[in-house]
Amino acid sequence: MTGSTRPTSRDVARAAGVSQATVSLVLGGKWPGRVSERTAAAVREAAGELGYRPNLAARNLRLGRTRTALLVVPALTNEYFARIYTGAARVAAEHGFGVVLYPSPEGVGPARDPFGSARAAIDGVIASSMAADALAGIGDGLPLVMLDSDPDAPGGAPTVNLAVADGIRQVARHLLALGHRRFVHLAGEVDAWTFRVRASAVAAELDRVPGAVLLHTERSALEVAAARDAVLRALARPGPRPTALLCDDDILAAGACKALRGLGLAVPGELSVSGFDDLSLATAMDPELTTVRLPAEEVGAAGMTALLALLGGVPAPGGELPVRLVPRASTGPAPR
Known part of the structure; x- marks a missing residue:
């Protein structure tokens, strides 16, 4: 690119060696299940190198999307939930999404809709089961992924769980x-x-x-x-x-x-x-x-990946994330 010419999706496609349709899928967050991770990474890298920025406002108006997810947690004072947000925000940013972090008041009870109309302001919700009661105040019908939640609950949302x-x-x-x-x-x-x-x-x-x-x-x-x-x-x-x-x-x-x-x-x-x-x-x-x-950051990342899959119309990945014992000095042989 030279001078002040603004790079286009065609330029990104040419640099990445893919079609414009593939560029649209990747930068539109609809690639999971349709495009390989390797190809998606190549498209994002080409877009970054060219300084390409899609016209999000026009696209969001056309698609009826805000490209924003809501992460509902019990409290902001717990380091674990802060790390979940970090993982979710990282994956969201890779797909042109933002994440709004919202704590349930005192960790319990319905939360006041932070947007006035959540349906008009966000595309989907990721929620900790510990803050599930808050969802009643945020609106029904939005795509939902639950964290640390019963995977066998009847009619339940997709879950991301730790072992x-x-x-x-x-x-x-x-x-x-x-x-x-x-x-x-x-x-x-x-x-x-x-x-x-x-x-x-x-x-x-x-x-x-x-x-x-x-x-x-x-x-x-x-x-x-x-x-x-x-x-x-x-x-x-x-x-x-x-x-x-x-x-x-x-x-x-x-x-x-x-x-x-x-x-x-x-x-x-x-x-x-x-x-x-x-x-x-x-x-x-x-x-x-x-x-x-x-692995709290992995929980957040997996939750965002699952929500993106839902928004893209493909099944959300499941399974449990492994955990690991870390022995330290607070445990020792039983006293005689």
Whole structure:
């Protein structure tokens, strides 16, 4: 290109060695299932090198699209959801989309439609199951992808899930291998699929090991202070003391460690503590926290990819994303 001539889609097609129709599919976000990832990457690279910018306003008016997705999460204060947004925004940008991040008020209840008319302002929604109640206030009928949600729910939307049952099993097996047989499960007090799966997986894993006992399931809000109080309640119950606290997330584990420190109990010498999520908090604690690493950015990216597939009229990809146990110093051999 020379001078001030504005590059066209024909120039992009010529540079990428594809048809103009292919350029339109890729830059219009309709390529999944129709064009290979390699070809799509070549088109995006050619467009970038030429400085090509499609006339989005004209195209959106013609197609009735805003090229905007809404990501609904319980709260902005949790690092996990911030990382989900990062992954979703990255994939969206690759396809000329924007992502609006919207927290459900206090994580519960219907949210006020942030646009006045969501249908007129966004093309689709990606929502955490923990903020599902908010969807009632945002409008029905929009393309929807759910994160951490029951894939077998009747008439449900496409889901992007983590292998949470496998993750909690990895933690339980790690503690069992260290000789622990008396457990307390510090469970998130949230009525969401992901926490129900964790509870059932903990019970099933301990049931299969002779001598292993789930002494109590103590529920707590996802807050340090609430978790501290829940652990104090659990340890005040009559009967033998647990040797391991298996926590549904890292924030609960932080509250558990605070309670044990206040009681003068050593971690992990007298009680081992595990978390779930692998937030930055996990390595800020002393001792550092054994936890399960969740690929949060991949969750966001997969959610956006699934929504783009829906918008393109092709089946959304499914399956679970794997998770990985990260053993650290907060777990050790069971005390004699």
